[in-house]
Amino acid sequence: MAGAPMAGAAADRPVTARSVPASRVLAVWSPDWPVTAAARAAHVPAHRPAAVFHANRVLACSAVARRHGVRRGLRRREAEARCPDLAVLATDPGRDARLFEPVAAAVEALAPGVEVVRPGLLVLPARGPVGWFGGERAAVERLIDQVALHAATECQVGVADGMFAAELAARRGRGVPVGGSAEFLAPMEVAELDRDPEVDRSDLVDLLRRLGLRSLGAFAALAEADVASRFGADAVAAHRLARGLDPRPPARRVPPEELSAAIELDPPVDRVDAAAFAARGLATRLHEALAGHGLACTRLGVHARTADSEELLRVWRCAEPLTPSGTVDRVRWQLDAWLGRGGSGTLVALRLTPEDTVAAGALQRGLWGDVGEGDERAGRALVRVQALLGPEAVLTAVPTGGRDPGERIRMVPWGEDRTAADDAAAPSARPPKDPPASWPGRLPAPSPATVPPAPVPVRLLDATGTELAPAAPDLLDGAPARIAGHGPDRGITGWAGPWPVHTRWWAAGGPGPAVRLQVVLDDGTALLLVHRDDRWEVAGVYD
Numbered sequence: 001m002a003g004a005p006m007a008g009a010a011a012d013r014p015v016t017a018r019s020v021p022a023s024r025v026l027a028v029w030s031p032d033w034p035v036t037a038a039a040r041a042a043h044v045p046a047h048r049p050a051a052v053f054h055a056n057r058v059l060a061c062s063a064v065a066r067r068h069g070v071r072r073g074l075r076r077r078e079a080e081a082r083c084p085d086l087a088v089l090a091t092d093p094g095r096d097a098r099l100f101e102p103v104a105a106a107v108e109a110l111a112p113g114v115e116v117v118r119p120g121l122l123v124l125p126a127r128g129p130v131g132w133f134g135g136e137r138a139a140v141e142r143l144i145d146q147v148a149l150h151a152a153t154e155c156q157v158g159v160a161d162g163m164f165a166a167e168l169a170a171r172r173g174r175g176v177p178v179g180g181s182a183e184f185l186a187p188m189e190v191a192e193l194d195r196d197p198e199v200d201r202s203d204l205v206d207l208l209r210r211l212g213l214r215s216l217g218a219f220a221a222l223a224e225a226d227v228a229s230r231f232g233a234d235a236v237a238a239h240r241l242a243r244g245l246d247p248r249p250p251a252r253r254v255p256p257e258e259l260s261a262a263i264e265l266d267p268p269v270d271r272v273d274a275a276a277f278a279a280r281g282l283a284t285r286l287h288e289a290l291a292g293h294g295l296a297c298t299r300l301g302v303h304a305r306t307a308d309s310e311e312l313l314r315v316w317r318c319a320e321p322l323t324p325s326g327t328v329d330r331v332r333w334q335l336d337a338w339l340g341r342g343g344s345g346t347l348v349a350l351r352l353t354p355e356d357t358v359a360a361g362a363l364q365r366g367l368w369g370d371v372g373e374g375d376e377r378a379g380r381a382l383v384r385v386q387a388l389l390g391p392e393a394v395l396t397a398v399p400t401g402g403r404d405p406g407e408r409i410r411m412v413p414w415g416e417d418r419t420a421a422d423d424a425a426a427p428s429a430r431p432p433k434d435p436p437a438s439w440p441g442r443l444p445a446p447s448p449a450t451v452p453p454a455p456v457p458v459r460l461l462d463a464t465g466t467e468l469a470p471a472a473p474d475l476l477d478g479a480p481a482r483i484a485g486h487g488p489d490r491g492i493t494g495w496a497g498p499w500p501v502h503t504r505w506w507a508a509g510g511p512g513p514a515v516r517l518q519v520v521l522d523d524g525t526a527l528l529l530v531h532r533d534d535r536w537e538v539a540g541v542y543d
Helices: 033-042 063-067 076-082 093-108 127-133 136-151 163-172 181-185 190-194 202-210 216-220 224-231 233-242 272-292 324-342 373-389
Strands: 024-029 050-054 057-061 087-090 115-118 121-125 156-161 261-269 295-306 311-317 347-359 395-399 409-413 456-461 470-472 482-485 487-501 514-521 526-532 535-542
Touching: 024 127, 024 136, 024 163, 033 050, 033 057, 033 087, 033 093, 050 063, 057 076, 093 115, 093 121, 093 136, 093 324, 121 127, 121 163, 127 136, 136 156, 156 163, 156 181, 163 181, 181 216, 190 202, 190 216, 190 233, 202 233, 216 233, 224 233, 261 272, 272 295, 272 324, 272 347, 295 324, 311 324, 324 347
Parallel strands: 050 087, 115 311
Antiparallel strands: 024 121, 024 156, 050 057, 115 121, 261 347, 295 311, 295 347, 395 409, 456 482, 456 535, 482 487, 487 514, 514 526, 526 535
16 A cells, blocks of 8 residues: 655644635545456456556556566557566456445545546545544545555545646655645646546647647746637646646536436336436436536536435546536446445436536537437447448548558548557557657648549640650659640649659568659649659649
8 A cells, every 4th residue: 555645744733624725635546447457357366467458558557567567558469578477458447437436435434525537536625534534644544544444455645736736646645735736746747637538638748848848837837828829728728737726717607406317217227237228318318408508517426326215426527528428438337336336225216417517618519419429320320331231341531640642541440449559549548649750751731632542644744745754853854834644634834843752662562762743733723743663643632
């Protein structure tokens, strides 16, 4: 177990609940929780190195595996080469949430107001436990002992002003003095902004690094107005985190009472699948009511009552407004935990409450309905097409690296991972991105809007009708005047280039050297021409 040393003398002074600032947050973090949960479910002994994989990448690994050189983001083959005895485990968000419920219940037995951020991390207001136990150090020690005793799980606890600083303090097993969150965060890498698996800030982090803003303190020193005008809305929220503030201002709308959605389960339900089916309709009603008031839910309360009159409650906190499918997932995870371990008897009632809401103006409705619904329906239809015609019948284009237009798009069957292997994302964590390749010699923006499936041969002519060819890698043997072979002959009103391209020159079957040329025709069409193997080809058409 890891203790949490409290910084500053204030931690040792007797305190009351009234003397604790309302902004103080306790964060309880269980390191490597996806591995812990997966190992327990698979009965993998604690001394054996283990790792959870997603898309053949290490999503999380145990401390024993790290001692053998396994790291988050490694490919499976490399991880197994470093540690031949590695236990390979699959990712399962439902399993992680179900097994984390005893941890939340253990903390809730000591302090109210527990909110699950994601399996492995929960937060709660510090005022209650700190005032009750007489100080932050005492509260932290009691929480660690409570989780170890009742959930048989090691955890680290951090305390700070604000949830973001408290989470990072928990990862380091320490407490941050009152008013010291900004100073605590300042020396940390901007990569800390991209820890939340629900919010992808990798592009923002890459941009900040390229601008020389490598620490949270450097980012926080920017003016908020400049951040909003240069980076956008999500960067403003990240900027508030870097300054030690909450991602949203404290003034929020109080959800009207009628927004809660409830259902009586008759007959009572004792199976997770039946309860999840009822929760799906309940989630739809909840989001329709929220949409009617122009709101979106960021903290979801899941209430249930058993046949033994036991009242169950758990609050889930989310970084982004919940969609109906996200709501159903969290309700299913929670019901699975209650029916499988945490509850007693069968469920007779279920209620969903939006504990916290934000204005939904920033949410764009989908083409076929509410947020997330259209994607689900379209996905089901495409899967049915694949069942009839085969997986390769439905392809989706994914941008990738390359020098020529045809190389920068790859076609992926629907349902397979659209991202590159080093950019895989999972509900519980996301491996770090590799630095993007520079691709020297790539075609500069803008890229052609249309790329032929196969290059179209053409002839490039001068004013006398003589076919032109490169006299040198960067020099033509005449001035282009007409193009023939791509439809009717058309005149050329402007051209740029040529530019030599050398790709895969070391490979025996490589494409060999080439020359690029951009031309504008008299009808306004712009073409990208490539000269390779003694002929010109149309490699792309610009809008």
